[in-house]
Structures are given as structure tokens and as C-alpha cells.
Amino acid sequence: MIRRPGFLAVAGDERAGLRVLIQEAGVDTDEITDLAKQAAGPVDIEDPFSSTDLSHLGLRNWQMPVMLRQAGPAPEPDMDVVRVRDEEHLEAAERAVIAGFELTRFEPHRAGEMFPMALLDEPGVDVYVARIDGEVAGACVTVVDNGLGSHYWVGTPAEFRSRGVGRAVMLGSLADLVDVPVTLTASRLGRPLYESLGFVAASPATWWSST
Incomplete structure (x- = not known):
């Protein structure tokens, strides 16, 4: 974990790679550049301000909207959604996210590499899974901190798509938020779902990635 004025980074191995979150507009990019060049694996950088030029790194870049949903009730999901409390369901959630996001860097699968059991002990962090006939069909992670909630890794493997899994896991997790x-x-593909759940685009974030 690397904390600097203006950004936060996690430098992992050849599978996890480097992840950087820019936290101030117009941050100095010298150290980010050095970290990217020295990364053991893939590089992913998020700039929620869309104000930092990293084109010199030769990374692919695109924009996605940061969206906000005001506090308020959500309908009940129409399938089984549970908060993860054990290793079996956490591993199933991990597999669903890896498949849903096509994170081939984490294949062959190593249980606990992306979602270690310690994740469930982090204050404000929860993992949810949606199940069809008892089988985990989708997952997401939520974080609550400083009076705000956030969703991450809302993923559905290809074989379960177009069956309402993403909506269900969102609604199930929103019940606690x-x-x-x-x-x-x-x-781009997820935005219509989130808009239907009351999320509104607030600002564009720019992502830079070697993958």
C-alpha cells in the first residue's frame, strides 16, 4: 500500500498488478509514472476528476460515469440474495467476479487471492451473492465509510446473464444501505440498470489500463 499526497496505490504481484486511485485533480504524475514502469503485472489507474494526462504511459484509456443514488428504500430482489459470512460463499463470490469481469489474470483460480477471508473483517465492508437454485450466479462488494456507501465488483458470469442477477444483487445489497x-x-452496459435503480451520473471518471 502506497499513500501519497494526491493518490493511493496498491502494488501487487504479476497477477494482481498495480492499482492507482488519483485523489486530487492535477496530481504530480512523476511517482505514478515510476510505479507504472516498475509494475510487476497489469496497470490500472482511476482518475475520478478526469484531469490527469497519463498518455505518456501508452495505456488504453476510456471514461465511465461516477453515479450517485440518494438515501432511500429499494424494492425486494426477486431471487435469493445473501450477505457472505463464510469461506465457501466468499470463494463463490470471488469466482463470480473473476468470471463476470473476465479477469484472466487470476486464472487458474487461487482461492482467497482476490477476496481473502480478512476482507469480511474490514469495518464497513460486505460481500453479497445472488443465487439461482442454490448456485451463486452473481456477486458484489459494498463499502460504507464516512456516511457514504459504495458498490464495487458487481459481476455476473456469462452463463447467468440476462436473468436479472445484476439487478437482484444490487437490490439485495441496497437493502442494507x-x-x-x-x-x-x-x-456502458451497466449504466441503464443503475439508472433504473435511482442512480444518477455525477461526473465522468477516466480509467487508464494496460489490459
């Missing part, structure tokens, strides 16, 4: 505003970053 009705008292706080909630944010997420939406892909």
Missing part, C-alpha cells in the same frame, strides 16, 4: 447515499462507477 437505505440510510446513506451510495456511489458506483458504471460501465
Whole structure:
């Protein structure tokens, strides 16, 4: 974990790679550049301000909207959604996210590499899974901190898509977040779903990636 004025980074191995979150507009990019060049694996950088030029790194870049949902109730999901409390369901959630986001860097699968059991002990962090006939069909992670909630890794493997899994896991997790505003970053395909759940685009975030 690398904390600097203006950005936060996690430098992992050849599978996890480097992840950087820019936290101030116009941050000095010298150290980010050095970290990217020295990364053991893939590089992913998020700039929620869309104000930092990293084109010199030769990374692919695109924009996705940061979206906000005000505090308020959500309908009940129409399938089984549970909060993860054990290793078996956490591993199933991990597999669903890896498959849903096509994170081939984490294949062959190593249980606990992306979602270690310690994740469930982090204050404000929860993992949810949606199940069809008892089988985990989708998952997401939520974080509550400083009076705000956030969604991450809302993933559905290809074999379960177009069956309402994403909506169900969102609604199931929102049931525990009705008292706080909630944010997420939406892909182009995911945005219509989130808009139907009351999320509104707030600003564009720019992503830079070697993958």
C-alpha cells in the first residue's frame, strides 16, 4: 500500500498488478509514472476528476460515469440474495467476479487471492451473492465509510446473464444501505440498470489500463 499526497496505490504481484486511485485533480504524475514502469503485472489507474494526462504511459484509456443514488428504500430482489459470512460463499463470490469481469489474470483460480477471508473483517465492508437454485450466479462488494456507501465488483458470469442477477444483487445489497447515499462507477452496459435503480451520473471518471 502506497499513500501519497494526491493518490493511493496498491502494488501487487504479476497477477494482481498495480492499482492507482488519483485523489486530487492535477496530481504530480512523476511517482505514478515510476510505479507504472516498475509494475510487476497489469496497470490500472482511476482518475475520478478526469484531469490527469497519463498518455505518456501508452495505456488504453476510456471514461465511465461516477453515479450517485440518494438515501432511500429499494424494492425486494426477486431471487435469493445473501450477505457472505463464510469461506465457501466468499470463494463463490470471488469466482463470480473473476468470471463476470473476465479477469484472466487470476486464472487458474487461487482461492482467497482476490477476496481473502480478512476482507469480511474490514469495518464497513460486505460481500453479497445472488443465487439461482442454490448456485451463486452473481456477486458484489459494498463499502460504507464516512456516511457514504459504495458498490464495487458487481459481476455476473456469462452463463447467468440476462436473468436479472445484476439487478437482484444490487437490490439485495441496497437493502442494507437505505440510510446513506451510495456511489458506483458504471460501465456502458451497466449504466441503464443503475439508472433504473435511482442512480444518477455525477461526473465522468477516466480509467487508464494496460489490459
